Amino acid sequence: MEILEKNWKVFYSWQSDIKKNRKDIESCIRKSIETIRNTGLELSLDRDTQNTTGSPDIVETIFNKIALSDIFICDVTIVNSGSTSPRFTPNPNVLIELGFAINSLGWDRIICINNLACGRNEELPFDIRKHRILSYNSENLNYKENLKSTLKKAIETIIEDFDKIVDKQRRKHYIYKDQKLFEQIVSICSETELYDTINSTINRLIIYQSYYDKWDELSEFTRTVSNHFIDDDLQKYFEQFIENLNQFRWTCSLKFFDWYHIHRVHDDNDNERFTVSKFPIGNETYAEADTRIDNLQDLLLQKELLIKESYKVFRKEISRRLLI
Structure with a gap:
């Protein structure tokens, strides 16, 4: 100036x-x-x-x-x-x-x-x-x-020193905005909730509608431009995490919501639950059913690993850049 x-x-x-x-x-x-x-x-x-x-x-x-x-x-x-x-x-x-x-x-x-x-x-x-x-x-x-x-x-x-002062003040505002954005993300789905819902889905081969809704809400949150991080690198890390979460979510949609392979019930809280059948379906043998279950869990574990790796990078950068 x-x-x-x-x-x-x-x-x-x-x-x-x-x-x-x-x-x-x-x-x-x-x-x-x-x-x-x-x-x-x-x-x-x-x-x-x-x-x-x-x-x-x-x-x-x-x-x-x-x-x-x-x-x-x-x-x-x-x-x-x-x-x-x-x-x-x-x-x-x-x-x-x-x-x-x-x-x-x-x-x-x-x-x-x-x-x-x-x-x-x-x-x-x-x-x-x-x-x-x-x-x-x-x-x-x-x-x-x-x-x-x-x-x-x-x-x-x-x-x-005016230009330096204004840049410093602007960075403070940017950091504050990104801090508030991260707080919104955590309010939708905390790290503990994220890992617990994913682990439960893989280990028990049961997915609750509430789990899926939470992942879906987190994914939809990122579609609004006003919900993007000002820090371009943070936005990039977050999008990579969301992409991996979506891959897991879409796999669950394909495998858990297939009427042929699931049981659909409501729990005491009227939370719809979908369970992958661990028993033979149709003309399946028990060995084929076991193979189907093993393959599904292996696939979900691979997706889970990508989620955890990308979230770890994202969370580390949040701590380093936003000091939270």
């Missing part, structure tokens, strides 16, 4: 509890932006419902502006340091806007400012103080010049 061609949007989340803060910080932001503009960059400062016509929904307007901004600056100065409250806190509205910015933009595009005259960084909420805080002390001489200088540097750093 060409940083000189972009109009950089800076959003300022201010608080009115400490009157001096709002004007001081906004003034320093504007001066910092003006200095940066002299280098050829286009920057604009926005806040609350400024430049919004009519009677807009305030919260929605602010959140929309934050989501569309490139840099979020907020005043996290403690507003109740002079009270008897056991817990110091920044302005609640600022915290709400900061929380939205964290989710929308990520910490790397956020600049938190604290006036040390009202409280130390160590007294800020833990989730804030563990990140970099831009501090100044309004009781010191030349504090505005120092604040303007540090703001300018912080803004320039974000602009210089």
Whole structure:
């Protein structure tokens, strides 16, 4: 991205509890932006419902502006340091806007400012103080010049690293989306359910309709594009697993749902069950029936091996790439 061609949007989340803060910080932001503009960059400062016509929904307007901004600056100065409250806190509205910015933009595009005259960084909420805080002390001489200088540097750093920051944030969103997708897959059929239903089918030569429905649901789930992994490799591994599962499923359809070779009953839960006959059918001898059963189990075992191998690869890559 060409940083000189972009109009950089800076959003300022201010608080009115400490009157001096709002004007001081906004003034320093504007001066910092003006200095940066002299280098050829286009920057604009926005806040609350400024430049919004009519009677807009305030919260929605602010959140929309934050989501569309490139840099979020907020005043996290403690507003109740002079009270008897056991817990110091920044302005609640600022915290709400900061929380939205964290989710929308990520910490790397956020600049938190604290006036040390009202409280130390160590007294800020833990989730804030563990990140970099831009501090100044309004009781010191030349504090505005120092604040303007540090703001300018912080803004320039974000602009210089912007592409990397956005890529990092995008990867986080992609990983989160893929994590949620895997959770959906597991909710349809967990690894334990998968292996138990397959093993039961092979060992007992009995297939319940509920087993088949579960495999079918898992297969159908993958047909919707919105249910594809963003990570192309994960999608490839998952499709290979599903292909092997379908081969097993289709073999079961052919062998278990053939009326000539099966017994069809309902269990106590009205779960339809199909059992391959282990006894001679028609003109079969017992030896021929045994051979038929052995061949079927061998075929299913081969299909099972492919399922387990492909699922193992898929699950390993899920752990490595999504950390779950």
